[in-house]
Amino acid sequence: MIDLSYKSNQPIYEQIIEQMKLHVMKGHLQPGDAIPSVRKLALELGITPGTVSKAYQELERQQIIETIRGKGTFIADKIQIKPDEGKLEERKKRLQTEIMELRMMGYDKNRIVELVKEIYEEMIEC
Amino acid sequence: MIDLSYKSNQPIYEQIIEQMKLHVMKGHLQPGDAIPSVRKLALELGITPGTVSKAYQELERQQIIETIRGKGTFIADKIQIKPDEGKLEERKKRLQTEIMELRMMGYDKNRIVELVKEIYEEMIEC
DNA sequence: ATAACTGTATCATATCAAATGGTACACTTA
């Protein structure tokens, strides 16, 4: 379900957050679906429950999942769409960075646009 | 010349690297141009020379700048283009993350593509 | 009730990257 990379400089909890979001986006996880308990996922990944909990708490803050004490954690009924202006600016900045780096690698405008389209399509497909 | 954000989770030296690259890309800095000495820039930004040096060394490793002992640091004559397959995969992954987040915010394919084009154009203009 | 499962909270600890502050060395220019 989750595939961790320990070589990555990306924190474990962030990797969990992103991959859960991808699963939701691809439809592998539907609203109402249960996701593994913090203990189960921690055991499966060989990490501490606290780290999984940290990821789940951020996902809940973003209203991607809902947690019910004693019952478990579930995909939210309605995936919220939040404009969140401040975050949008951050996203644009990061996007600019990636585009700049690709340009440094010799990618021109069209190749970058094509790459973005490719990545988008891959993300939708199951 | 460089605008630091201390609130950002992005390290200072990385911010310097990115903004220098942007200046080169926008043409504000031309091949052969001198950039501030590590001490001057450190003083201007209120940081340690070692941090600026770290940024400059990475920029030199990427052949964006050239340093000459006792003389100073300059924009490289030819900005190298390096395919660097491993890095490309990292870039694609990060791009995927940004695209996913934008989609979570309600951006559809066309809006994302338009945003990418916008950012690209902004990057070229002075 | 009881057992087994949920998520949450806390604490001390360890690790690592980032940045600081200071010092020193080697080179170039005026």
Next chain:
DNA sequence: TAAGTGTACCATTTGATATGATACAGTTAT
């Protein structure tokens, strides 16, 4: 010679990440 370059250390601090252990509170099934 003096002032300015980049570089190289080193000890220290800070903050984020993750661990390991324990404990609490709620739910479910028996």
